[in-house]
Amino acid sequence: MHRVIHNDLVFYQFETLTGYSEITHGLFTRLGGVSDAPFDTLNVGSTVGDDPVCVRTNRERMILAMSCVEADTRTTWQVHGTDILVARRSDSIHWPPPQADGIITADVGLSLVMRFADCVPLLFFDPARQVVGLCHAGWRGTLLGAGPATIEKMGEIYGCRPQDIMAGIGPSIGPCCYEVGREVTSQAQEALGISDRFVRSPSNGYGKCLDLWAANEHVLRLAGVEHIEVAGICTACNTHEFYSHRAEKGRTGRFGVVLKLKENN
Numbered sequence: 001m002h003r004v005i006h007n008d009l010v011f012y013q014f015e016t017l018t019g020y021s022e023i024t025h026g027l028f029t030r031l032g033g034v035s036d037a038p039f040d041t042l043n044v045g046s047t048v049g050d051d052p053v054c055v056r057t058n059r060e061r062m063i064l065a066m067s068c069v070e071a072d073t074r075t076t077w078q079v080h081g082t083d084i085l086v087a088r089r090s091d092s093i094h095w096p097p098p099q100a101d102g103i104i105t106a107d108v109g110l111s112l113v114m115r116f117a118d119c120v121p122l123l124f125f126d127p128a129r130q131v132v133g134l135c136h137a138g139w140r141g142t143l144l145g146a147g148p149a150t151i152e153k154m155g156e157i158y159g160c161r162p163q164d165i166m167a168g169i170g171p172s173i174g175p176c177c178y179e180v181g182r183e184v185t186s187q188a189q190e191a192l193g194i195s196d197r198f199v200r201s202p203s204n205g206y207g208k209c210l211d212l213w214a215a216n217e218h219v220l221r222l223a224g225v226e227h228i229e230v231a232g233i234c235t236a237c238n239t240h241e242f243y244s245h246r247a248e249k250g251r252t253g254r255f256g257v258v259l260k261l262k263e264n265n
């Protein structure tokens, strides 16, 4: 991944996606905003208890760094499901936004925005059809197939073929830190098959850890996606740069991820 410093903001970009001049994307960190602890500083989550004025300022900074304005953003109310929103410029904006865990668009200049603090950001770009998609996959979404549902919707609406799509699996809680209980391990084994690729014993030998990166890569490959870049950055190991719901015991903010097709390239 590339680490980009823009004014005071720091964001990451996938190496494969930066090769396409048609798109802009940023996986933002917590750096460069105005929120106080425990939301310090670039929190863009409006439901975590942070001052709404700070959240708005942070969101404006983030969007500006992507050369975008609020009216040209589209987001969802993330609910750990598999519904996918098709974003169109002509649609009026409602608040709260529609419940969905993926957004896709072929409209240039529209920024897709989602919020994260351990769940997995999945970014998709189809250079053949000029379509982008953004998906939020926590353990539930991963096991339900939120990523493949996004790919399927890109095919259904825009005719995208999985083999043309470039995918990125962003910073999220890693297999080093994501200890889960028996309920989750049994559901993971049911959804993914019994394999120590996805559910493993951590180095301390206690409990079981779920590998959301390997699981998402696996389900995307099963869906026919061939080009996948994995960030490999654990949010819980890196709370100096990212928010981690697990590592910060729920008292934390959300970092933003933005993806758009550029107006002029």
Ligand SMILES: [Zn+2]
Pocket (backbone or CB within 6 Å): 173, 174, 175, 176, 177, 178, 234, 235, 236, 237
């Ligand atoms: Zn970790």
